Amino acid sequence: MNKMIAYCGLDCEKCDAYIATINDDQELRKKTAKLWAELNNAPILL
Numbered sequence: 001m002n003k004m005i006a007y008c009g010l011d012c013e014k015c016d017a018y019i020a021t022i023n024d025d026q027e028l029r030k031k032t033a034k035l036w037a038e039l040n041n042a043p044i045l046l
Helices: 016-022 026-040
Strands: none
């Protein structure tokens, strides 16, 4: 089992942002940005 751990500490294979990028999924990008913005109390712009 290979894990690709990013500088942020997340496992890329399980990361919604990475998955959205690989699959060119704009809706998943928006959903992930909204969630991360709320969790981190910081704006995330697309």
